[in-house]
Amino acid sequence: MQVIDRIEEQYKKATGSSAKTDVEDMDILDKLGKEHDEVQALLGQLVESEKAAERTRLLKQIKAALVPHTKAEQKVVYDRVLKLKDKDAKIDGNEGYLEHEIAERTLTQLGKISNRTSPEFSAAAKVLKELVNHHIQEEENAIWSDVKDNFSDQDRIAMNREFEAAKKRVKVA
Ligand SMILES: [Fe+2]
Numbered sequence: 001m002q003v004i005d006r007i008e009e010q011y012k013k014a015t016g017s018s019a020k021t022d023v024e025d026m027d028i029l030d031k032l033g034k035e036h037d038e039v040q041a042l043l044g045q046l047v048e049s050e051k052a053a054e055r056t057r058l059l060k061q062i063k064a065a066l067v068p069h070t071k072a073e074q075k076v077v078y079d080r081v082l083k084l085k086d087k088d089a090k091i092d093g094n095e096g097y098l099e100h101e102i103a104e105r106t107l108t109q110l111g112k113i114s115n116r117t118s119p120e121f122s123a124a125a126k127v128l129k130e131l132v133n134h135h136i137q138e139e140e141n142a143i144w145s146d147v148k149d150n151f152s153d154q155d156r157i158a159m160n161r162e163f164e165a166a167k168k169r170v171k172v173a
């Protein structure tokens with residue numbers, strides 16, 4: 001039995017809960033994947049929603065999820081990938097940075113459309129959703145392969161800890 005499993009087992013026994021010691025022990029890619037699913041679900045809801053107040057609430061939630069994720073991901077994952085010797089990895093990292101920038105700009109633009117039920121808002125929400133979905137798909141293919149090829153399980157657990165700490169330092173306006 002692995003140490004991590006043993007800790008979890010003890011935790012379950014002590015608390016009667018299966019909630020894991022997950023901040024410390026998670027692989028960065030599992031954490032990123034989990035957050036991708038969450039933001040994609042929120043974006044889906046935003047596009048489906050027709051109520052102004054609900055759209056405003058969802059927009060706030062999306063911002064709070066997306067901004068710390070992208071900033072911390074850049075620092076902990078992209079910057080490491082960019083330092084690899086492999087030229088394709090460098091391209092992946094640069095592409096990721098660019099797509100983050102475009103998504104953030106679209107998010108800002110969306111926030112400026114005060115009429116939440118307008119066609120303009122609906123269009124921008126759709127564009128953001130499409131952008132983010134495309135980005136996540138590419139990231140999970142290209143960047144994740146670079147990470148898997150170059151970083152050990154232990155590295156990836158350490159990267160997750162760093163990721164959590166970096167997210168906490170990001171201020172969402
Ligand atoms: Fe991501």
Ligand SMILES: [Fe+2]
Binds near residue numbers: 070096100135139
């Ligand atoms: Fe990303």
